[in-house]
Amino acid sequence: MSPAQTSPPRARARRRRFGWPQRVFSQVLLMQLAIATGVTVLATGLFLAPLSAQLDDQAMRRALAIAGTTASPRLAADLTGSRPSARGPVQTEAERIRTSTGAEYVVVMDTRGVRWSHTDPAQIGRLVSTDPSAVLAGHEVMEIDSGTLGRSARGKVPLRDADERIVGAVSVGIEYDSVRDRLLAAIPGLLAYAGGALAAGALAAYLISRRLQRQTHDLAFSDISALLAEREAMLHGIREGVVALDRNGSVRLMNDEAQRLLGLGPEAAGRPLDEVLGGGRTADVLAGRVTGEDLLTVRGHRVLIANRMPTHDGGAVATLRDRTELERLGRELDSTRGLIDALRAQDHEHANRLHTLLGLLELEMHEEAVEFVTEVVGVHRATAEQVTEKVHDPLLAALLVGKATVAAERGVSLRLAPDSLLPDRLVDPRELVTVVGNLVDNALDAVAGTPGARVEVSFLADGRTVVLRVTDSGPGVPEDRRELIFTEGWTTKELPSHGKRGLGLALVRRLAERRGGTAEVADGPEGGAVFTVVLPDALTEPGPTEPGPTGPEPASDRSSDRSEEASR
Numbered sequence: 343m344s345p346a347q348t349s350p351p352r353a354r355a356r357r358r359r360f361g362w363p364q365r366v367f368s369q370v371l372l373m374q375l376a377i378a379t380g381v382t383v384l385a386t387g388l389f390l391a392p393l394s395a396q397l398d399d400q401a402m403r404r405a406l407a408i409a410g411t412t413a414s415p416r417l418a419a420d421l422t423g424s425r426p427s428a429r430g431p432v433q434t435e436a437e438r439i440r441t442s443t444g445a446e447y448v449v450v451m452d453t454r455g456v457r458w459s460h461t462d463p464a465q466i467g468r469l470v471s472t473d474p475s476a477v478l479a480g481h482e483v484m485e486i487d488s489g490t491l492g493r494s495a496r497g498k499v500p501l502r503d504a505d506e507r508i509v510g511a512v513s514v515g516i517e518y519d520s521v522r523d524r525l526l527a528a529i530p531g532l533l534a535y536a537g538g539a540l541a542a543g544a545l546a547a548y549l550i551s552r553r554l555q556r557q558t559h560d561l562a563f564s565d566i567s568a569l570l571a572e573r574e575a576m577l578h579g580i581r582e583g584v585v586a587l588d589r590n591g592s593v594r595l596m597n598d599e600a601q602r603l604l605g606l607g608p609e610a611a612g613r614p615l616d617e618v619l620g621g622g623r624t625a626d627v628l629a630g631r632v633t634g635e636d637l638l639t640v641r642g643h644r645v646l647i648a649n650r651m652p653t654h655d656g657g658a659v660a661t662l663r664d665r666t667e668l669e670r671l672g673r674e675l676d677s678t679r680g681l682i683d684a685l686r687a688q689d690h691e692h693a694n695r696l697h698t699l700l701g702l703l704e705l706e707m708h709e710e711a712v713e714f715v716t717e718v719v720g721v722h723r724a725t726a727e728q729v730t731e732k733v734h735d736p737l738l739a740a741l742l743v744g745k746a747t748v749a750a751e752r753g754v755s756l757r758l759a760p761d762s763l764l765p766d767r768l769v770d771p772r773e774l775v776t777v778v779g780n781l782v783d784n785a786l787d788a789v790a791g792t793p794g795a796r797v798e799v800s801f802l803a804d805g806r807t808v809v810l811r812v813t814d815s816g817p818g819v820p821e822d823r824r825e826l827i828f829t830e831g832w833t834t835k836e837l838p839s840h841g842k843r844g845l846g847l848a849l850v851r852r853l854a855e856r857r858g859g860t861a862e863v864a865d866g867p868e869g870g871a872v873f874t875v876v877l878p879d880a881l882t883e884p885g886p887t888e889p890g891p892t893g894p895e896p897a898s899d900r901s902s903d904r905s906e907e908a909s910r
Contacts, residue, residue: 378543406497589656788816
């Protein structure tokens with residue numbers, strides 16, 4: 343066990359209290375205050391640096407302007423017409439100008455560099471302390487330099503007489519302490535502005551931090567990071583598809599299960615939903631154009647249950663559940679129940695036939711008994727022979743024989759069209775079993791209880807294409823509903839006990855379209871409806887010769903033989 347784990351809770355709490363705060367509100371507030379303070383200090387420093395240089399420049403230009411005003415032709419005449427003295431005209435004029443302008447000094451020199459004026463009369467008649475060659479050469483000079491009166495901002499101009507000859511120079515100095523005093527005097531105002539800006543930044547930081555506190559529910563960054571990791575693990579780990587959409591209908595998030603159920607990849611994120619799914623009922627359900635709970639939709643070969651919940655930002659979150667196996671089991675349960683009902687009816691009819699046969703035998707009407715048995719067996723034998731003669735695939739033949747038995751018990755005549763022929767070359771027999779089973783069941787439901795109820799199934803093989811037609815004598819399908827009946831979830835039947843209807847015809851069309859075919863409905867030649875399904879590439883390439891019907895001898899043949907032997 344680590345020392346941190348063995349330390350008392352109070353010590354850990356004290357470390358948390360004096361260490362870096364954990365809450366988002368505190369961390370963001372401190373970071374923003376630090377940023378605002380740093381920016382304020384930096385801005386103040388960047389402002390003060392050019393301010394000092396600007397004040398220096400202003401002082402030097404002021405000194406140069408005073409020197410230029412002092413260097414008049416009259417002063418040049420006084421310089422050439424007198425001698426340097428503390429009471430001479432040059433000293434008097436220089437001191438008058440110094441006093442009136444507030445300059446630190448006004449020094450007038452001749453071409454040899456000898457002072458003719460100075461604030462200290464004892465310096466008059468002595469050489470200047472700095473090199474005057476530049477100004478005596480006719481150049482104006484601005485500088486920050488140190489002389490006998492200390493550090494100052496200087497301006498020097500040549501002194502010219504009436505004939506523009508250089509007879510000397512004028513040097514004016516501005517005390518540098520005054521420049522520094524102006525700079526220091528500007529700092530309090532600058533700091534006041536900086537303090538105001540810092541206060542405004544602190545207030546903005548506080549308001550932003552409070553908003554973040556409400557939005558993050560006062561969680562620490564580590565808690566938010568952990569929640570995000572848990573969310574990702576949960577979304578991609580659950581066995582239910584989750585699709586998140588933004589307000590524009592684009593995919594914002596799609597977990598692994600949703601990608602599997604919809605047959606998409608990670609590249610779907612960020613793209614419009616209709617572009618990703620290509621339109622259809624699935625896109626309408628997820629986009630909210632079809633409303634309701636537990637909506638059925640078919641995607642590929644999967645039956646999906648979808649629910650959609652809007653979010654506060656205008657988007658939505660949709661969940662998908664795979665009901666393919668459940669729907670298949672439900673359809674099998676419906677078929678099993680129908681078969682049980684048919685077997686129950688057959689059992690009742692078989693008992694009646696046995697009673698009839700027993701009566702004929704007791705009355706010693708043996709010839710009539712043989713004819714009765716032959717007639718009963720012949721019906722089933724004729725049906726099986728008709729199916730196996732025209733449908734060579736055993737799975738499909740068995741389906742049609744079973745459907746014929748169910749149809750007979752429901753008072754419906756189910757037969758194959760005379761020109762039907764389906765070779766035993768189906769690529770996927772189970773696919774055609776699904777199509778035929780759904781169409782025949784719908785036809786039986788449509789004609790049940792009508793006079794002269796009949797259903798006809800036709801198979802035509804054209805190369806590798808199979809054309810299937812199921813014709814019934816029912817009421818038909820209105821023209822305005824001929825596309826609607828192929829939509830997932832649409833039905834006119836009562837709901838079964840296991841779940842929802844409205845998938846049979848949708849699966850038929852989906853299977854046909856997946857092979858590049860079609861599924862349509864039209865009016866029958868004698869009323870009723872005709873469902874036509876075209877399945878390209880449903881057959882393999884034909885061999886040299888088409889095989890004939892295969893399979894064991896029908897049970898009806900064996901029963902007939904045994905009956906004939908018993909009669910003999």
